[in-house]
Amino acid sequence: MKHVVVPKDSIKDLLESLMTDYKIVAPVREGQTLVYKAVNQVDEVILNDEAAYKSPKEFLFPQTEQMMVFSKDGDIRITEDDTKTILFGVRSCDLEALKIMTAVFTQGKFIDTYFEKKLKNTVLIGFGCQSEKKGCFCGDRGLNKGYSEACDAFLTDNGDQYIVQIITEKGELLFGGFAQIDSQKAVSCESGGQALLEINSDESTLFNNVDWGRISEKCMGCGTCTYICPTCHCFVFKDVVEKGEAIRYKCWDSCMYPKFTMHASGHNPRASKKERYRQRILHKYLYVKQNFGYTACTGCGRCIRSCPVGMNIKSVVTEIMEGLK
Ligand code: SF4
Ligand code: SF4
Known part of the structure; x- marks a missing residue:
């Protein structure tokens, strides 16, 4: 180098x-x-x-x-x-x-x-x-x-x-x-060390043994945390007619919004806030790791600094892992 x-x-x-x-x-x-x-x-x-x-x-x-x-x-x-x-x-x-x-x-x-x-x-x-x-x-x-x-x-x-x-x-x-x-x-060029904050558990345990209702109680579902997050990558396609032509756009979306997973039938598999908040945490700390080998949270702290009601992902993940010990 x-x-x-x-x-x-x-x-x-x-x-x-x-x-x-x-x-x-x-x-x-x-x-x-x-x-x-x-x-x-x-x-x-x-x-x-x-x-x-x-x-x-x-x-x-x-x-x-x-x-x-x-x-x-x-x-x-x-x-x-x-x-x-x-x-x-x-x-x-x-x-x-x-x-x-x-x-x-x-x-x-x-x-x-x-x-x-x-x-x-x-x-x-x-x-x-x-x-x-x-x-x-x-x-x-x-x-x-x-x-x-x-x-x-x-x-x-x-x-x-x-x-x-x-x-x-x-x-x-x-x-x-x-x-x-x-x-x-030259200066130290170590890329980093071992991650101390991880979720090491399986989906079924995390679905059934964590009180997501209590954990997500304060959340208002505003989506700020997802928009400000450098790893959040969910999007939706929108077709818009402008001057007689149809234009397709790709727009950021948020798993914290009630209609994010709404089916055409009207059924919503994540109808309540606790299911949506669970999805946000598990997507970052479990699913992206399973699919791509990375935990999708860098600890940048932006969601903590920006949440209007003081939700803190570091405390939430710590509490989940403490509770499952
Ligand atoms: S920024 Fe806070 S209140 Fe808004 S959706 Fe995220 S966790 Fe909920
Ligand atoms: S602390 Fe993690 S979840 Fe929060 S904005 Fe940064 S990368 Fe995203």
């Missing part, structure tokens, strides 16, 4: 030079929060130790994505997006989330070619956290807040310079020209 040193002054020049060929998405200030946005000027980019309010998942899996247009004369036009993008300054937890999302969308029975193409056209540049933020529990999930290899190159703040670990050819293209340093002298 190759390490280079990039003086802080040089990062903006580098981004500036890349702006002609790439859309640069990076953390920028919006009101009191930090968000990932396409930048117009490199001076907008903020690389500090703040956590971004939302993850950058929407740049690979947009909240509303046009897929195709059905014209009046029977033609179907597939919507193409060839934008080359650099996702810059992405935290370890969000890189791990994109890794999980990549497995779900590109390694299962069905391939999402829209996601796959965006990922191919994207360069992922990671950036280490120095401190755990309020509500974060990435360490309990076995992640290293300061490093992840789920990207093309990873930046670590080192005073007046960044140490950049080059991981892929895409990373080499961006950073290969900077001065190389001895990897022994």
Whole structure:
């Protein structure tokens, strides 16, 4: 693995030079929060130790994505997006989330070619956290807040310079020209340790021996936790008629909404809140693990920081496992 040193002054020049060929998405200030946005000027980019309010998942899996247009004369036009993008300054937890999302969308029975193409056209540049933020529990999930290899190159703040670990050819293209340093002298590059917070039980036990009604009592079913979550990936197709043409969109959906699993017959297998909340927890901590080998929670803490009634997934998972001992 190759390490280079990039003086802080040089990062903006580098981004500036890349702006002609790439859309640069990076953390920028919006009101009191930090968000990932396409930048117009490199001076907008903020690389500090703040956590971004939302993850950058929407740049690979947009909240509303046009897929195709059905014209009046029977033609179907597939919507193409060839934008080359650099996702810059992405935290370890969000890189791990994109890794999980990549497995779900590109390694299962069905391939999402829209996601796959965006990922191919994207360069992922990671950036280490120095401190755990309020509500974060990435360490309990076995992640290293300061490093992840789920990207093309990873930046670590080192005073007046960044140490950049080059991981892929895409990373080499961006950073290969900077001065190389001895990897022994570079920062720690452990991807993480053992996850302490896991659900190790089977579905039948979890369905029957956990009081989901009590656990989900406070939840209002607003869906905020699913929209803000960097690993939540449920969607629904919507066909909309606009100016005489039918347009198919892929839109985020939420397992916390009552109609999420509603059948055409009117039957709803998850008719009550406790079944929907159980689904959210088990999807993250059991089903994605069974299907793709990952627990779909990075411990980013966003759902905890955003829930209007203070639901805390870390406490819920801890309570479930304590109760089943
Ligand atoms: S954000 Fe909180 S109240 Fe809203 S659906 Fe999620 S757990 Fe329930
Ligand atoms: S479930 Fe909550 S803590 Fe886990 S990845 Fe999603 S938003 Fe982050």
